[in-house]
């Protein structure tokens with residue numbers, strides 16, 4: 001059972017203007033109970049018997065595909081096949097996997113024999129006909145709907161009819177991706193997070209077309225990979241990317257309208273998040289995040305802003321707004337559009353920026369719950385704890401939104417109403 005009341009003193013205290021204390025359970029205990037219960041409950045997928053997974057195909061040999069191939073081989077100990085558009089790309093992925101295995105041996109995490117065995121499980125080719133033997137095929141090609149659909153059109157006739165088809169898309173519609181498939185019921189989203197071996201979350205994206213066996217097989221696969229899976233409906237950005245992108249959009253909007261970059265980036269410091277938003281944006285990469293912002297803006301134009309400065313930074317191929325030490329890049333500052341000339345108001349201070357972002361996140365979570373993207377606030381928190389490393393001592397996200405007063409400001413109630421939150 002997931003506890004429904006939460007409190008914590010600590011960095012959040014005083015974070016919002018009406019942050020409150022409460023005598024209920026601690027947010028850490030809430031997070032611990034949540035993580036335990038979800039491990040037991042596993043994927044939450046339907047009760048149908050999953051199909052066995054004896055071989056896996058990965059389409060693409062880029063950043064995610066290479067990691068997925070490695071994790072599948074390591075955790076499942078089954079043959080894994082990767083393909084890409086060119087043999088050079090495939091060879092690059094195989095070389096990355098070999099180097100990764102060598103690193104594990106050097107660190108004493110794997111012996112030489114085991115590394116050789118694992119290495120021999122992963123094969124690469126440009127001949128896609130070899131997918132005919134795979135029980136599961138996952139695509140991790142460019143985040144473009146047209147590219148993914150073209151790949152599926154080519155792959156589906158090659159697959160066995162009982163093979164499971166998965167997509168690792170970050171934010172595209174899985175349902176739309178499946179238009180044109182002869183068997184859309186077997187296309188499931190399995191959204192892994194980067195780095196795949198480290199982040200324990202997968203979002204299982206269910207479409208209205210899915211059959212129970214496909215969902216059960218996806219859930220069982222997640223479990224075999226040692227991941228915690230959260231079942232989400234097929235909505236833009238699912239959970240983690242929707243929340244993180246809303247956060248980026250709010251932050252970049254105030255920066256584009258004249259707020260000091262460093263002040264804005266550190267406005268959330270009192271929340272104890274794993275890193276500042278602009279540090280995270282540097283890891284994700286400006287071009288990738290811009291693409292996700294555009295996708296989210298396409299779906300929800302009123303709430304997701306496409307930042308002028310982010311577009312300019314991506315266009316200039318800068319690494320982000322910050323250098324590796326976290327200092328604002330002068331080249332990035334030079335690309336800011338400047339204060340909105342139509343707005344006479346001075347730029348907001350850190351408190352106002354933090355309140356704006358927390359309120360936006362409360363709004364987004366409330367809308368997600370209304371849209372039934374996940375079953376409840378606990379699933380949102382699980383996603384943020386495991387997919388974005390949100391702090392356990394804050395209980396993930398919704399306890400933090402309640403304690404800051406954001407939930408009440410936006411919705412007139414807490415996400416976790418109960419005695420723990422009595423005034």
Ligand SMILES: NC(=O)c1ccc[n+]([C@@H]2O[C@H](COP(=O)([O-])OP(=O)(O)OC[C@H]3O[C@@H](n4cnc5c(N)ncnc54)[C@H](O)[C@@H]3O)[C@@H](O)[C@H]2O)c1
Nearest residue numbers: 060061062063064084085140141142143168169170192194
């Ligand atoms: N990068 C991340 O942090 C991350 C995290 C989660 C999910 N994803 C998702 O994973 C997918 C892949 O992202 P990535 O970062 O690994 O991209 P990437 O650019 O590193 O790799 C994409 C690969 O797909 C290959 N490709 C393109 N068209 C192809 C085709 N028709 N057939 C075969 N291969 C083709 C490219 O040659 C390239 O090697 C995207 O959908 C992305 O949204 C990425």
